[in-house]
Amino acid sequence: AQSVTQLDSHVSVSEGTPVLLRCNYSSSYSPSLFWYVQHPNKGLQLLLKYTSAATLVKGINGFEAEFKKSETSFHLTKPSAHMSDAAEYFCVADNYGQNFVFGPGTRLSVLP
Amino acid sequence: GAGVSQSPRYKVAKRGQDVALRCDPISGHVSLFWYQQALGQGPEFLTYFQNEAQLDKSGLPSDRFFAERPEGSVSTLKIQRTQQEDSAVYLCASSLTGTGYGYTFGSGTRLTVV
Numbered sequence: 455a456q457s458v459t460q461l462d463s464h465v466s467v468s469e470g471t472p473v474l475l476r477c478n479y480s481s482s483y484s485p486s487l488f489w490y491v492q493h494p495n496k497g498l499q500l501l502l503k504y505t506s507a508a509t510l511v512k513g514i515n516g517f518e519a520e521f522k523k524s525e526t527s528f529h530l531t532k533p534s535a536h537m538s539d540a541a542e543y544f545c546v547a548d549n550y551g552q553n554f555v556f557g558p559g560t561r562l563s564v565l566p
Numbered sequence: 567g568a569g570v571s572q573s574p575r576y577k578v579a580k581r582g583q584d585v586a587l588r589c590d591p592i593s594g595h596v597s598l599f600w601y602q603q604a605l606g607q608g609p610e611f612l613t614y615f616q617n618e619a620q621l622d623k624s625g626l627p628s629d630r631f632f633a634e635r636p637e638g639s640v641s642t643l644k645i646q647r648t649q650q651e652d653s654a655v656y657l658c659a660s661s662l663t664g665t666g667y668g669y670t671f672g673s674g675t676r677l678t679v680v
């Protein structure tokens with residue numbers, strides 16, 4: 455079965471500085487990959503998705519992610535953090551078309 | 567509707583009580599999924615429907631949990647004889663078909679068993 459690792463449980467950045475949230479997947483094939491964001495007491499919102507087209511994927515709110523098959527990674531980046539980006543971020547992999555497997559999540563804090 | 571609607575938003579149940587959680591998916595979405603999110607963790611898969619057929623229930627943690635989608639639209643997740651370990655947020659998601667293009671999630675039902 456598919457598994458997803460998010461290397462950092464908590465990332466803290468200053469407003470206006472770059473964001474990097476790391477994600478690795480484990481699979482013998484290249485799954486569809488997603489990043490979801492969850493604000494406190496809110497539902498999960500899709501940020502972006504990779505479905506075997508371009509390896510650099512642009513999402514909403516200035517986020518992007520790059521699929522690197524050789525590293526089995528799908529790290530999420532943003533050039534400049536905003537206070538409103540503070541939330542929990544989940545890296546998600548398609549599990550052989552059956553369901554989704556979520557990573558444990560990374561909590562992003564943005565300091566003024 | 568415009569999004570996935572879940573009710574109730576919050577539910578407090580006494581241990582041993584039965585509960586029913588409702589999910590109203592986006593109109594026309596064939597696939598419907600239930601996930602359980604414990605505090606501080608990522609969501610974990612419970613079960614999957616394609617129309618009215620329950621194709622995968624491998625994630626249901628015990629025989630106290632069952633789900634149905636009798637007419638291929640609204641789904642109900644039922645938990646019998648609730649236990650404290652059932653306390654979690656229960657998320658419903660729907661998609662036009664399968665998993666390839668991502669789901670739309672509802673806001674979830676927060677179940678607290680006391």
